[in-house]
Amino acid sequence: MRRACSSSTSASIRVHEAGGPVTIAAMPTLPISLVVITHDEAANIARCLDSVPFAADKVVVDSGSTDDTVAIARAHGARVVHQDWLGFGQQRNAASAHAAHDWILALDADEFLEPPLVAELERRLPALLEGDAAVGILRRSTWYMGAPMRWYRPMVGEKLARLYRRDRARWTDARVHESLRWEGRAETFAAPFHHLHNPTLPHKQLKVLRYAELKCRDWHAKARPPRVWMAPLVYLAAFLKDWLLRLAILDGWRGFVVAHVAASYAMYKRLRYFEMHRNPDSIAQAREVLVRHGLDR
Structure with missing residues (x-):
């Protein structure tokens, strides 16, 4: 060097x-x-x-x-x-x-x-x-x-x-x-x-769809068990962690929004992975629609 x-x-x-x-x-x-x-x-x-x-x-x-x-x-x-x-x-x-x-x-x-x-x-x-x-x-x-x-x-x-x-x-x-x-x-x-950060919540939600799909493909490749029963618990734990332990509560309503969006993402990943496990055809179907909307490449 x-x-x-x-x-x-x-x-x-x-x-x-x-x-x-x-x-x-x-x-x-x-x-x-x-x-x-x-x-x-x-x-x-x-x-x-x-x-x-x-x-x-x-x-x-x-x-x-x-x-x-x-x-x-x-x-x-x-x-x-x-x-x-x-x-x-x-x-x-x-x-x-x-x-x-x-x-x-x-x-x-x-x-x-x-x-x-x-x-x-x-x-x-x-x-x-x-x-x-x-x-x-x-x-x-x-x-x-x-x-x-x-x-x-x-x-x-x-x-x-x-x-x-x-x-x-x-x-x-x-x-x-x-x-x-x-x-x-x-x-x-x-x-x-x-x-x-993402300019608007719609921008963020589109990114959530993309990131969740990518993460679920990683889980699918590793044959991870779906454990869909954990989804509600994951949402609650993730929300409380961000809202209270990570001090989102002190940022007012913006803190509430960021805690909710993060917890929803954590839960949605598990719901989507359950769908992949339950219906493998959904992997290709989802890829097609995400590509169509510029969310996969």
Whole structure:
């Protein structure tokens, strides 16, 4: 791996304003690759890419967008690689292989860095890149229904391994809800990055349908028993965990909504998996309708 101090290129910082992005400064880059997997993310990809001015390499791995994602990504300094959809875990591992540098920052298109985290990363990354750490743990703050959540723990300071050296870490192969596995030391960063949650509840419900289907296919491949009798108990336990233990109650009605949606997802997965087990033909039938509505690929 190249030494962090050997990078001599620079990147412009762009601030998005009503009239469009404005270039305000230039800064040296570091030998790190920003990697983003996309599909129809035209509304988000520019903000994501522009928020990481210190990355010497930016690569977008797209699975067949039908909007302007690819063109916008290229206009904002990214290399774009096409990769047919493999499932979240395998897609992220495939994307890592396209990075020009061993150290990778993995963001989703609807996530972005704010100046305090940019400054912290610029200050601490040179030592991290030269050291023996395997990953960097970042904190994520989520906006929900147009405003940041204040108390709900999974959306306030959620710790995620998003910065990693690819020869020391690998994503699990799960179709959905993948996670990063690593060997070695981890460093934690204090300033948060931001996640713009699904713009509306309809967006969220469509994602629930897709994620639940992917998770159920994983269960089906492993021949997991359906245990449909657990569904009502799972709903109640999931709701109370989020509503009370994870402090959603303190975020008012938005907290109630997020707890209900999470609990409904937990229950729906089990109902859908029972259907797969009871009627195997429903797997192909559901895939057909999800593909028709752009929820499977």
